[in-house]
């Protein structure tokens with residue numbers, strides 16, 4: 001991962017849902033400007049979710065997710081809803097793609113799942129080239145033709161206007177108050193990239209500084225001296241997990257200790 005990569009948790013996830021053959025993959029390919037998903041007139045072409053990261057202004061870094069048709073999970077309605085809910089759980093915005101002017105019963109079922117989750121959504125009526133004329137867009141209903149490149153820019157603008165359901169995710173700062181001191185123990189050994197800090201350390205330092213907390217970076221060998229020299233007690237020590245057992249012996253029992261991997265896992 002390069003220094004400028006946005007971690008997945010910080011990206012806005014936009015899922016494209018709908019029945020088989022509605023044109024979800026065609027539309028996702030058009031929006032990302034890449035042939036990321038296979039397109040065909042055979043129903044059920046997409047069998048697993050396909051993800052692609054891109055920049056979508058004004059939202060910024062987003063992950064676009066193409067999903068299998070909602071009617072592709074057999075007659076077992078429960079399984080179908082369960083799998084869709086699982087995918088919706090990672091989405092901050094959802095786009096319901098339909099090839100119909102009026103939603104079918106299955107599409108309404110899908111829309112209700114989206115509404116139940118309170119995820120901002122748009123209904124995109126695709127293949128409007130097959131109609132004589134293309135209807136005017138409504139508040140959250142957009143009429144497009146992916147194959148004829150009609151309405152795609154309008155759709156991107158409408159997506160940009162949605163207010164994504166993004167929860168603010170903190171790397172560490174939800175554990176600390178302004179002015180608190182946190183000690184970060186980062187061994188400089190053969191596993192550390194030469195001349196650089198690893199990503200969890202960068203995330204921790206930036207997040208603590210954003211909170212106006214104090215990030216004190218030290219090594220295992222200098223940890224005791226760092227603790228002894230502090231006038232005010234730190235609120236937490238975060239260590240590289242490989243040094244956990246050595247660090248545990250130095251950190252007083254009443255001082256909370258965790259590792260970068262644990263913070264990363266909840267991020």
Ligand SMILES: Nc1nc2c(ncn2[C@@H]2O[C@H](COP(=O)(O)OP(=O)(O)OP(=O)(O)O)[C@@H](O)[C@H]2O)c(=O)[nH]1
Nearest residue numbers: 020021022023024025026040044045046069146147
């Ligand atoms: N006429 C017309 N056909 C379209 C349009 N968009 C997609 N199609 C066609 O619809 C068919 C299905 O497209 P896909 O993008 O594979 O549909 P999908 O929703 O991803 O389908 P599954 O992966 O099976 O769920 C293909 O033959 C596309 O060429 C459109 O705007 N107009």
Ligand SMILES: [Mg+2]
Nearest residue numbers: 024025045046
């Ligand atoms: Mg598909």
